[in-house]
Amino acid sequence: MSTATIAVxxxxxxxxxxxxxxxxxIGLASAAVIVVALLVTIFGPLIAPADPYLxxxxxxxxxxxxxxxxxxxxxxxxxxxxxxxxARTSMLGPFFVVILCLAAGTxxxxxxxxxxxxxxxxxxxxxxxxFAFPGILLAILATAIFGKGLTAxxxxxxxxxxxxxxxxxxxxxxxxxxxxxxxxxxxQGASAWxxxxxxxxxxxxxxxxxxxxxxxxYAMVDLAAISFLSLGVQxxxxxxxxxISENLSGAVQGFPLAALSAGLCIxxxxxxxxxxxxxxxxxxxxxx
Numbered sequence: 001m002s003t004a005t006i007a008v009x010x011x012x013x014x015x016x017x018x019x020x021x022x023x024x025x026i027g028l029a030s031a032a033v034i035v036v037a038l039l040v041t042i043f044g045p046l047i048a049p050a051d052p053y054l055x056x057x058x059x060x061x062x063x064x065x066x067x068x069x070x071x072x073x074x075x076x077x078x079x080x081x082x083x084x085x086x087a088r089t090s091m092l093g094p095f096f097v098v099i100l101c102l103a104a105g106t107x108x109x110x111x112x113x114x115x116x117x118x119x120x121x122x123x124x125x126x127x128x129x130x131f132a133f134p135g136i137l138l139a140i141l142a143t144a145i146f147g148k149g150l151t152a153x154x155x156x157x158x159x160x161x162x163x164x165x166x167x168x169x170x171x172x173x174x175x176x177x178x179x180x181x182x183x184x185x186x187x188q189g190a191s192a193w194x195x196x197x198x199x200x201x202x203x204x205x206x207x208x209x210x211x212x213x214x215x216x217x218y219a220m221v222d223l224a225a226i227s228f229l230s231l232g233v234q235x236x237x238x239x240x241x242x243x244i245s246e247n248l249s250g251a252v253q254g255f256p257l258a259a260l261s262a263g264l265c266i267x268x269x270x271x272x273x274x275x276x277x278x279x280x281x282x283x284x285x286x287x288x
Contacts, residue, residue: 030273031272059077086238127162169204176203
């Protein structure tokens with residue numbers, strides 16, 4: 001009697017690099033910009049040419065010059081130093097939002113796709129309710145209740161983004177759940193947790209990565225808007241959203257470089273993450 005074998009597809013760590021290579025020149029260029037932004041996040045405060053907190057009013061809105069290639073802001077602080085130091089809060093906030101919503105959304109998606117039935121219906125109803133709350137509105141309410149700062153806004157945005165992650169990944173998990181190798185593993189006595197964590201989740205990693213990059217851009221825009229409204233990062237701490245808010249009057253008066261520098265950083269990083277996420281998602285769907 002011959003025995004049939006069913007191949008169990010499992011993605012290795014190299015699958016992430018493979019997925020990035022398949023995004024083409026635009027995806028790789030976006031990834032390169034993201035790597036530079038991450039390096040600035042880590043080393044920015046260390047390589048800043050001046051103290052980002054210390055300023056002289058005599059330098060208020062002085063233009064670019066030796067030692068200050070981007071000039072000075074309204075408080076006489078070096079703009080380049082504040083841009084480099086501000087990358088840390090501007091990037092770390094969205095990073096924690098993405099980590100939290102991906103963890104919650106992935107677990108909900110895999111769990112509901114596995115158990116289905118009443119549990120799936122109840123969880124889907126709760127997620128549908130959360131869809132009704134815009135992320136930035138929920139973050140503003142959180143800061144109003146729990147106080148200004150990034151902590152409340154970060155958790156609020158993570159809650160608001162979780163339904164989007166869970167809804168997208170649930171479809172992928174359901175497709176994976178219906179494959180023959182899942183039934184074969186169940187027949188062999190593998191537990192549900194082992195199958196989900198060793199096979200289902202690793203096999204939807206490209207889609208998880210696509211969700212992470214896309215949501216990072218959304219989170220950065222929302223957190224920058226909250227800081228712009230003086231509800232997130234508080235001055236004098238450097239943050240790109242705070243820099244736009246602090247120097248908005250200067251831009252109106254004809255000194256736009258300080259606000260423009262921070263705004264341009266946000267635009268470039270958000271576009272890079274969005275393009276990479278779009279390419280990753282397109283490639284994932286093309287392989288299905």
